[in-house]
Amino acid sequence: MLEKLIAYHCAPALAGIKVSNMFACYKDKYPNAKYEIVLLNYELNKKNIYIEIICECEKRLLLIVYRKNKLQEQLRRNNVTTFLNSYGYSGCTSISDYLNVLKERLKNKEFPHEIGVFLGYPIEDIYGFLYHKEEGCLLVGEWRVYSDEENAKIMFLRFKKCRAALLKRVNDGNTLAQIFCAA
16 A cells, blocks of 8 residues: 555655655556555645655656745755755745755766755765765754754654554555645
C-alpha cells in the first residue's frame, strides 16, 4: 500500500512539522504508484499537501511530499534564496520553478546537495555537509548536524513520534485523506 510507505517516510511533512520529505518508490512493488499519486493529490491538495515525482528511472520514482505554504516560506528566506541562486536557481519565483530546476539537476551525475534546502535542513548544516563532510559532524539523524545539536535531537525525536502516530492510524485502517482532510 503506497499510503503506508508515504506515511512512514513523510509523516513530518504531512503533519506540517517539516518542510518536506523525499523517498524512493520502487515501481515493481508499487506498479500503480502514478495513478495513486493522482488520487491522493486530488484529496490532499485541498489541505495544502502535495506529492510530486521529482525524478524517475526505469526502476523507481523519487517523490517529494510537501505542504505548499511551508515550502514557499522556506524558499523565500533570504539566506536560502542566496544559497540556491549560487546553484543555478536564480530567476525562480514559484515552487514549480524551483522544483523544475531541482528535477533538471537530479538528472546530472553529481547529486544536488542543495536538496537539503527543500527538505528544510538548517542552512548551517547544509554548508557543514558541503564543506566539511565527516569533519565537525555532531550528530547523524534525519540529516547530518553541524551546528545546533540539541535542537536537532528534539526535532529528530519529534519526527519519530509523529511517524509512529501516523503509522498507527494508517495501520488502524485510516487513509491519509481521512486523517488530513477530516476538517
